[in-house]
Amino acid sequence: MTSPVGLHRVLEPSGVLPQAALRLDNRPEIGADEVRIRVERLNLDAASYRQLSEKHGGDGAAVRTEVLDIIAKRGKMHNPVTGSGGMLIGTVDEVGPCSPLRLKPGDRVATLVSLTLTPLSVDDDLAGWDGLGEQVPCSGHAILFARSIAAVLPADLPPGLSLAVLDVCGAPALTARVVGDLVARRQDRSAGVTVAVIGGAGKSGSLALAAARRAGAARTVGVVPVAAERDRLLAAGLADEVALADARDPVALAAAVEGALGRAADVTVVCVDVPGCEHGAVLATADGGTVIFFSMATSFAAAALGAEGLAADVTMLVGNGFVPGHAELALSLLREVPGVRSLFEARLAAD
Template sequence: MKKECGLGRVLEPKETVPASAWKVDNSRDLRKGEARIAIKLINIEWDSFQQICSSCGYDDEKIKAKILYIIERRGKLHNPFTSTGGVLLGVAEEAYDGQFPGKDVAGGDMVYCTSSMTGIPLYIDEITGIDYNYGQISCAGYAIVFETSRLVKARKDLRNNYTLAALDEAGNLYGAHQMAVDDGARYIAIIGKNTFTTAVFGAALRKAMGPECRIVAIMDKYLRGSLSEAEVNQTLRPLIRETYFLDLTEPIAAYREMKKKETIAGSFDLVIITEDIFGAEALAVMLAKTKGGLYFTSIANHYGSAQLAAENLGKVVNMYAFDQFVENYHKFTLDLIEFTQFKLEEINNLYEKKKKISRLTKSRSKEISINKAGRDDDFIYSSEVTRNLMDEVLNIARFDCNVIIQGETGVGKEKVLSLIHQNSERRNNPCIKINCATIQESLGESDFFGYEEGAFTGARSSGKAGYFQLANNGILFLDEIGTLSLNLQTKLLRVLQENQFYKVGGTVQQDVNVRVICANNIPLKGLVDEGRFREDLYYRLNICTIDVPPLRERRADILVLAEGFVKKWNKKYGVDRVLSPEALNGLYNYYWPGNVRELENVVHRLIIGSTGVVINGNAVDDILNEDAYGDMMMNVKQRVERTSELNFDELMAQQERRIIEYALRKEGTTRGAAKLLGMSHSTFSRKKIKCGL
């Protein structure tokens, strides 16, 4: 008989499993094959916990609010930025048929749920505490588990915090243990992400290979948590023979330093990679012997980059990643905790003596991808400017009013629209997007309002629904609304005033309930002042105005957006490219007249045009400045060839603008551009403002 795995709980998108769904039903009532757990403690996957904490500035109340927000939006604790969840501890409360999943589990038992929370519907009433050392929250609420979920009775003789943290690594601990046994590994290195994780992997390997096996650990020197190097070293012994603190973002320098201290560096039988800093995977390849083993605790630990690093170094290594279910590996982990409980108690006692701290940035790439970035419905950002914009957008989304979104071409106005739609009461109804610049004056009325059968020559025999009818009960997005003729603006105003219209050729009044959101790349108020846009329509639309700033005014976003686009195109093309610090600097300093759309285009071209793993600064410079001057002069030539009469003043003004824009593109700053053109900074600044740049 087929076991229930929660497919009926999936809300968005349909026909997928709970773990990959965007949203699940977390209602309390049970269905066939389900059980409910009263939650006491949640262990959030480490990278997810770090991202949440960093995006909230390690502020307790903001962290709690962020976690509750994720659960409210998704029905589960599934961080969309890291795409990870965690595991939980709670009391077996009720089962639909009286039968809980898991061996010997009954109502009232304290249990561990070791299935990932990415697929577990969850509701939290309140969060009562945050443990920054383990990445855990104490809370009250419930989880819905299924017949396929893994429940294990809690051990009264083991402390809940470190037991739950170890169970979150259960499969990896078992896999590393087995790999060491199978390979007969005698020399093992662990690239650890924190003290606790390094300790439990050390215990798993020590249990596998005994006291004679040499196990060393490497940790990033900028990430020790609240412990000093001496404390970490002392705490990890005797599980770990020696711990080295290196800059993992510079793998070659790190390897050379390691080689001076550890004579067997380059000859390790097995290297365990638990950290996902870029550079850790290359260091692992260098540490391992030829045909040695690399064990990745997650595919996210840059497995693909390690393959490329091995190829570049001409080194053959065996690579493994454990990320699957194995029967009873939780028993192995519980036995392991018992085996090393004395050491885990020591770590726990040391943690409790230390105050909460804001952990230091691991590396530049880590800062970009985890610590600094925020993300709301795929809107990636880092700057305070955009963070404030997101707060404004999410607030406006709750109010069912018309909105004007303003900003330069390519700033992300449609992303703002998506945020409003997904966070509004109309989220489950259509969002119809129309580019007004493509609407022909003669067909505009029928496009907006539709027509009846035989309304005009060439009309469809079945008639046609217009944009308003298609968007009924949802959102109608009118992009470049400033291009509509005054005649169409008048007809649009009437519908907004009365919420009614007639189809072309129709006699039956159509009622409509539509939220109109419009966008324009120049302020509509300016068009009103020029007489090109109806003032009464402007005030009907302008209940709320959202101004999306250009990318050059939120430069901190450039880095996280660039990394996001790299990830996107890497996935599409099956490659593993990274941007060097010089490349990131080049992107950061550029003027970006085309904004986010231009940035995505540049990153796309960099991914396709690069042959190596690392994209350097020269590659960025080549693309940003290619033919800039030639393109500018070609524009003048084409204009002269197409025009029989020229307005000298207009032509000079346009070319002045292009020259100012070219200088900004090439130099990236107003001071540099002024120097390039041989003028004072103040003169250049005045001309820049005059040109609207």
């Protein structure tokens, strides 16, 4: 008997959900409420890819070998160091008669659940991937459960572009919700909502900036670590201000945000893929404000204890990747905000 959350696919240890499992059963035969996807491309999450690339000194062949090894050993793509995975696109191969996902064979889809909980097998040794970018062309299969989420790929966008956007679609949706709620609560309309996005030139960061502006933010600042990213973000026109700072330096980060906005941010969104940014994000946020962590490199213990040590009265949210309507919102921003699309296309071209 199958479980809607995939418990029947857990091989070890027993009693945990698929995301926490050490190994999953990735056999292709499906249960009555499962769906099998013929995989075309993986998108490794940024923190996972950075860790693997740095570990192997940028040696793409070594990165490819380790990704293959992880999938073979675990039955899923679950980086044991970062604890993160990514997502995939492919074509629906078979649908169980009791599946509630409203998919049919032949649909081209993006999975909106993490590879860390998705049974996965590859059969081409990742021969089409050089290990030098986050997107991984491949052949294989993946299994979706009754409680999984998938989106049919839009016909008007290249699959690789859709994959890159849908990989981070939770970030703009939660940013829009938080900013929109704060704007609605503000009684003094002269005190507009200010938003800082750490890592504003990246995928999730650029979408978060666009979402904040659409939700009514009065002023936004994108924080980036190097001049090249500053120039790209300025050209995209997604932020009112762009500041240079190392997000791992708490004092410098807070100073950069306050210098750009004239005060600490009401909402700070962390979208960087390196560890050690928690204290700076807290310090850059005004009392009564909100910090949204959208990085799998975040130490949530460091964030909580750091806020306590700073006597910071801030609300801290974990971006869990799912907000109702998140895929549609992200794709609409890509279509309607030229700066978002230009940054995504440039990133894909570089990869």
